[in-house]
Amino acid sequence: MTPQEILREKGLKNTELRRRVLSLLLEKQDPLSHVEIFEELASAGQALDRVTLYRTLSAFSEARIVHKVQGTDGTVRFRLLRASSGDGCLGNHPHFLCRKCGRMSCLLEQPLPRVDVPAGSVVEGKQLLVFGLCGDCAANKKTEETVL
Ligand SMILES: [Zn+2]
Numbered sequence: 001m002t003p004q005e006i007l008r009e010k011g012l013k014n015t016e017l018r019r020r021v022l023s024l025l026l027e028k029q030d031p032l033s034h035v036e037i038f039e040e041l042a043s044a045g046q047a048l049d050r051v052t053l054y055r056t057l058s059a060f061s062e063a064r065i066v067h068k069v070q071g072t073d074g075t076v077r078f079r080l081l082r083a084s085s086g087d088g089c090l091g092n093h094p095h096f097l098c099r100k101c102g103r104m105s106c107l108l109e110q111p112l113p114r115v116d117v118p119a120g121s122v123v124e125g126k127q128l129l130v131f132g133l134c135g136d137c138a139a140n141k142k143t144e145e146t147v148l
Pocket residue numbers: 031069079088089090093094095105106107
């Protein structure tokens with residue numbers, strides 16, 4: 001689906017900013033924070049302000065175009081909810097968060113552990129976050145240590 005098609009299907013106003021945000025999320029596989037999205041678009045020459053971007057992401061979230069994933073760092077990240085799998089980032093896979101560079105990755109195709117909930121409870125989603133250093137940051141850390 002193209003950004004235009006997604007906006008049309010959800011009955012949302014088709015603006016340049018909305019199309020740009022959707023193209024970025026279509027292109028990236030991993031959840032991006034508000035700041036990461038802002039920086040990517042700003043460096044691509046898009047004129048935008050943080051409040052408008054925040055509203056755009058909230059509108060996408062309400063329309064269930066994106067899923068929000070919250071890290072242990074308190075930052076909310078957004079990922080496109082894929083029409084093909086319908087899983088988005090809630091309930092179906094764990095995430096890895098690098099505490100140094102803040103990059104989050106979806107660990108797709110990996111099952112979440114089964115959890116027994118209190119009798120009568122209704123589960124609406126599951127989240128599992130694994131955190132530490134990503135490959136790049138772990139490699140840099142080793143170089144830094146060698147230099148010291
Ligand atoms: Zn995910």
